[in-house]
Amino acid sequence: MSERILSRNRALLRFIALPMIFLTVALLGGLRVSAEDRVFVFVAPPLVTLVLATLLMLLFVRGRLIDLKAWLTSARPALENGAHALTLLALFFASAQAFNSVLPERGLLFWLFSFFFLWTLWNNQFATFDAKRLLRSLAVLFGTAFVLKHMLLATLYAPEGGWLKRIAGVLLEGVSLGTLDAQAFAPATGYISFFTLALYVAGLVLLPRAPEKEEAGELQRQFPQTDETTIISNSTTD
Amino acid sequence: MQHRLIQSVGVAWTLLYAVFIIWIYATEPRTFKEVAAGAEIAAGTYQIDKEKFATALQLFRQEKFRAARDEWSRADPQQQDALTQFYIAYAFYREGWGRVYNDDALFRQGLEAVNRAINLDGALKVDDADLQMHTPAELKAELEQGAERSVDDLNPLRVLRQRK
Numbered sequence: 001m002s003e004r005i006l007s008r009n010r011a012l013l014r015f016i017a018l019p020m021i022f023l024t025v026a027l028l029g030g031l032r033v034s035a036e037d038r039v040f041v042f043v044a045p046p047l048v049t050l051v052l053a054t055l056l057m058l059l060f061v062r063g064r065l066i067d068l069k070a071w072l073t074s075a076r077p078a079l080e081n082g083a084h085a086l087t088l089l090a091l092f093f094a095s096a097q098a099f100n101s102v103l104p105e106r107g108l109l110f111w112l113f114s115f116f117f118l119w120t121l122w123n124n125q126f127a128t129f130d131a132k133r134l135l136r137s138l139a140v141l142f143g144t145a146f147v148l149k150h151m152l153l154a155t156l157y158a159p160e161g162g163w164l165k166r167i168a169g170v171l172l173e174g175v176s177l178g179t180l181d182a183q184a185f186a187p188a189t190g191y192i193s194f195f196t197l198a199l200y201v202a203g204l205v206l207l208p209r210a211p212e213k214e215e216a217g218e219l220q221r222q223f224p225q226t227d228e229t230t231i232i233s234n235s236t237t238d
Numbered sequence: 239m240q241h242r243l244i245q246s247v248g249v250a251w252t253l254l255y256a257v258f259i260i261w262i263y264a265t266e267p268r269t270f271k272e273v274a275a276g277a278e279i280a281a282g283t284y285q286i287d288k289e290k291f292a293t294a295l296q297l298f299r300q301e302k303f304r305a306a307r308d309e310w311s312r313a314d315p316q317q318q319d320a321l322t323q324f325y326i327a328y329a330f331y332r333e334g335w336g337r338v339y340n341d342d343a344l345f346r347q348g349l350e351a352v353n354r355a356i357n358l359d360g361a362l363k364v365d366d367a368d369l370q371m372h373t374p375a376e377l378k379a380e381l382e383q384g385a386e387r388s389v390d391d392l393n394p395l396r397v398l399r400q401r402k
Contacts, residue, residue, distance in 0.1 A: 011241050015248030023255045027262065039268035083245045086252045 013206060015083050021203040022090035028196040029097025032105075033186040041185075043105060045096045048114045053096035055121040056138075060091075062125065063134035070210030084211070091207070098200045101193045102145035104153065105183045113145060135204055142197050150190035275316045286322055287313040298325065299368060303333035320359035324374055327351035331381055335401045345385040352378045370402035 032041040060066045071084045099117060104110045120141060129137070261280065267273045278284040294309035307329045314322040330348030334341035355362060355374045364372050371377045380402060390396070 008240060008244070011244045015244050016251060019248060019252040020255065023252065023259060027259045030263065040266075041268075042263050042266045044263055077242075079242065079245050079249070083249050083252075086249060090252065090256075 010208075014087065014208065014211065018203060018207060019087050019090045021199055021206070022087070022094035025094035025196050025200045025203065026090065026097045028192055028199075029094070029099075029101040031189075031192055033188040033192070035184045035186045038186055038188075043100060045093075045100045046103070046110075048118075049096040049099040049103065052099045052114070052117050052121060053092050055118070055125065056095045057088075057092055059121060059124055059129070059134065063129035063131055064209060065131040065134055065204070065207065066091075067210040091203070094200055094203065098142060098197060101196050102142060102149050104149055109153065113149070117141075117145070131209060135201070138204070139201055142201070146193060146197055150193055154185070154187075154190060272315075279316055279318055284316060284318055286319045289313075291322060295325070298329055298332075301332070303329040317354055318358065320355045320362045320374075321364065323351050323355035323358065324362060324364060324377065327355060327374070327377055327381070328369065328371070331377060331384070332401065335384065337397050337399070339391070340384040342385050345381050348381045349378065349385065352381060 030043040030045060032043060033039070034041050057066075061068050066088070068088075071088060072081055076084075103113050103117075124134075124137070261276075262273070265276050267276050275284065290309050290313035294306045294313060297303075297306035297309060307326050310322050310326050310329070313319075317323060327348045327350075330344045330351060334344030334348060352374050356378065360374075362374055366372070371380060
């Protein structure tokens, strides 16, 4: 494959595919399917998910999953910077919606899950991370929350569940003095959430840490008076 | 040059998709059908089902008000047509009207429908010889009067009034 094709494909990924992936996550993260009449229910991201997404973005920068200075730099044209800013904004909202997808909708469990997420993300701010470890840690974090919400809790609160499940659900409600208040959704909700999380993790895997040298070459062609090494060093040390 | 084109397309497409997502969360459609209908409204191509509207009008004239309302609801599922909403309100009025007393619940629903009609088209005028009120404002006043409780409710001469 020639360098030109490689460069074009990378641009397609960065400017079109990645924003699409993250925006699709943002769209599906709040989508539930009602258990009673099987209609769509759109849950807007609660405020706490925006806080969690902010912490996660900080973690991405700290864990070197995103080199912010290389993504947004004055050495690049405004259009490219704008496109990069949109991709990062899409990533922020995708993160918020990914949390929204695995958080219970209300009640004590919502606050418990939120607290554990906050605790984990806050602790991680002070840990040493590389991008690979961060991705693995995130996959486990979202995976655990998914299993708890969409498999364990959904089974306990399923309206068509057997008597044993219903007893367990009632007991759990009794022990928590009725503060759990979990909402039952159709099984399709779990599938949507799984697809959303898979797409989110895939997006993170595809996300380049910093725009590649090919683009620097493109810049060199656009601004011949600028030295390529200056562009690269500017983009990493700005 | 090619990169710039990809960037421009990417920015435009991302912004469009983002607007679509905001619109979805703002309107909260319940089915794919509602998504399509909502998109039609946004694009200005929304149209009511004229056949269902005509069937509903026939039912209305036969004094089958509930069936008429049901049919009108199907003709205008997004409640975006002022005329249909006016007729729905009129059906609530006629069904709720009583010589001795009015059905307050039906009148309240009629008020909701007539308010929708006013919001959609404040200057609506309906040329229908079968009706005695031809504007949403007249209908709204009648529904409000009917839903209010006053000393006039005790007037025995009320039994002589006519349904409009």
